[in-house]
Amino acid sequence: xxxxxxxxxxxxxxxxxxxxxxxxxxxxxxxxxxxxxxxxxxxxxxxxxxxxxxxxxxxxxxxxxxxxxxxxxxxxxxxxxxxxxxxxxxxxxxxxxxxxxxxxxxxxxxxxxxxxxxxxxxxxxxxxxxxxxxxxxxxxxxxxxxxxxxxxxxxxxxxxxxxxxxxxxxxxxxxxxxxxxxxxxxxxxxxxxxxxxxxxxxxxxxxxxxxxxxxxxxxxxxxxxxxxxxxxxxxxxxxxxxxxxxxxxxxxxxxxxxxxxxxxxxxxxxxxxxxxxxxxxxxxxxxxxxxxxxxxxxxxxxxxxxxxxxxxxxxxxxxxxxxxxxxxxxxxxxxxxxxxxxxxxxxxxxxxxxxxxxxxx
Numbered sequence: 056x057x058x059x060x061x062x063x064x065x066x067x068x069x070x071x072x073x074x075x076x077x078x079x080x081x082x083x084x085x086x087x088x089x090x091x092x093x094x095x096x097x098x099x100x101x102x103x104x105x106x107x108x109x110x111x112x113x114x115x116x117x118x119x120x121x122x123x124x125x126x127x128x129x130x131x132x133x134x135x136x137x138x139x140x141x142x143x144x145x146x147x148x149x150x151x152x153x154x155x156x157x158x159x160x161x162x163x164x165x166x167x168x169x170x171x172x173x174x175x176x177x178x179x180x181x182x183x184x185x186x187x188x189x190x191x192x193x194x195x196x197x198x199x200x201x202x203x204x205x206x207x208x209x210x211x212x213x214x215x216x217x218x219x220x221x222x223x224x225x226x227x228x229x230x231x232x233x234x235x236x237x238x239x240x241x242x243x244x245x246x247x248x249x250x251x252x253x254x255x256x257x258x259x260x261x262x263x264x265x266x267x268x269x270x271x272x273x274x275x276x277x278x279x280x281x282x283x284x285x286x287x288x289x290x291x292x293x294x295x296x297x298x299x300x301x302x303x304x305x306x307x308x309x310x311x312x313x314x315x316x317x318x319x320x321x322x323x324x325x326x327x328x329x330x331x332x333x334x335x336x337x338x339x340x341x342x343x344x345x346x347x348x349x350x351x352x353x354x355x356x357x358x359x360x361x362x363x364x365x366x367x368x369x370x371x372x373x374x375x376x377x378x379x380x381x382x383x384x385x386x387x388x389x390x391x392x393x394x395x396x397x398x399x400x401x402x403x404x405x406x407x408x409x410x411x412x413x414x415x416x
Contacts, residue, residue, distance in 0.1 A: 080202070081107040094223040094383065096213075096363045102387065102404075106209040109202060113170075116205065119214050120145035120335065123348075127241040132174070147335075148172045150181055168196040171204060171335055173250040176306075184250050184306045187321040192332060207334040211326070211347040215364050222364050224380045229367040236356070236365070240339065244351060248308040248324055248336030253292040253301050256309030256318065296323035312340035326350055359383050360403065375400055386410055 079086035079101050086101035089108045096105050111119075121133045121144040133143040150172035156163045171194045172181050185193050194204040215221040219233045249256055292301040295317045301307050307318035325332050328350035339351035346354065357366045361383030372384040372394065385392050388410040399411040406414065 077108045079103050079108050094362050096215075106206045109205055111205060111209055116208050117145040117147055118142070119208070119212065119217075120147070120337070123212060123217050123241075123245070123337070124247070126238075127245055129245070129247050132247060146174075148174045150185075152178075152182070170194040170196050170201050173248075173336065176250060180250070180252070180306050184321055187305065188332070189322060204334060207331065211331070211334050211349050212337065213349065213363065216348060216352050224359055224362045224364040224366065224383065226368060232367040233365070236352075236367070240351070244312070244339040244341055244346075246310050246312045246338050246340055246345075248310050248319075248333065248338060250306050250308055250321070250336070253303055253305075253307050253318060256307075257311065257315040292318060294318065294320045294323050296320070296325065308336060310338055310340060310345055312338075313343075313345070328354075360405070361385065374398075374405075377403070379405075388414075 075091060076088035078084070078088055079098060081103045082101045086098065086103065088100065089105075090099040092099050097103060098105075098108060121142070124130055124133050124145065125143040130143070132146055134146050136142045136144050148171065150169040152167045152169075154165045154167075156165050169185065173184055176184065191199055192203055193200040195201060217237050219225060219230050222233070225233060251257075292303070292307070293299065294301055294307070295313075296319055299320075301318060301320065306321065308321055308324040309315055309318055310324075322332065324336065324338075324345065326338075326347035327344035328346060331347060333345060333347055337348065338345040339348055340346075341351060341354065352358070352365050357371060357378035358364065359366050359371075359380045360377045361379050364380075366378060366380055368380065370381065372379040372381050377400070381394060382392075384394050385405070386398070386407040387404045388406060391407050393405065393407060397408050399406050399408065401411060401414065
């Protein structure tokens with residue numbers, strides 16, 4: 056059993072490669088390969104998203120999360136890159152489990168690599184945590200679970216929600232608005248969940264605020280269903296999401312911004328909006344609930360349905376509950392600007408009447 060952090064090495068600080076030619080995992084062969092659009096986050100060839108082409112790499116993902124967590128109280132989860140001019144990278148835990156395979160001849164070993172694991176856990180607790188996550192979501196290298204994690208990193212934590220240099224929709228004067236927006240959410244909402252046994256979260260202290268001692272003192276925790284329960288010696292911990300009891304010997308997730316009187320089953324630590332598990336336990340706390348980064352940002356400002364970026368202008372286009380930068384209110388097929396013109400919304404795809412008719416033929 057090994058817990059590994061990535062080797063820190065000399066890295067280019069240029070923008071990631073475009074991923075041109077990478078096959079689409081959704082189209083399964085019908086797409087000729089990723090063809091980047093000038094401002095949409097889609098493939099020009101098949102119109103599928105960047106996530107569907109799995110364009111990111113481990114290095115790019117670790118750089119992105121490193122940037123997100125730097126300048127926050129979670130900066131200890133990052134490390135400075137050698138020669139990177141102040142760039143910080145995510146100290147992502149990999150977990151390698153090696154099991155001997157008994158055979159009649161020479162012994163062999165079965166090695167399983169988890170591309171991510173919660174930090175600071177014993178082998179037993181780390182494996183218990185993984186077993187409490189649906190198998191198809193366990194980030195075992197080379198499996199659908201590892202691809203799912205990679206896709207969720209792109210979906211839940213888009214680089215253009217934190218890095219203005221990756222945005223194509225920012226107008227002059229909006230850069231400062233975005234920088235303030237990012238600085239504010241890092242200070243007030245961003246968090247990384249902690250895995251521990253029930254009642255053991257926070258290591259006995261909570262940064263910046265007094266520890267909630269209700270459980271440690273044996274008092275009944277605040278009820279989530281409107282009634283106070285007596286607190287027996289065991290089994291009085293409940294999951295915030297499903298409200299079911301939490302066994303004393305099973306790991307749970309704590310969110311320090313929620314206080315340590317609350318805990319979640321690993322599979323129940325999900326975004327309150329999309330109900331997807333929070334990738335690498337990265338959450339945003341608002342209104343008494345955990346959000347993924349994408350939906351937290353959308354709860355504060357509109358997101359452009361064209362370029363997928365947060366809109367910092369007060370002047371934007373709206374139609375049927377969706378929003379666009381005015382310059383991005385354009386037909387998906389022919390790119391004609393549609394302000395003041397007839398259009399159709401076909402499965403959230405904005406089309407001019409000509410392209411809409413041709414698609415139906």
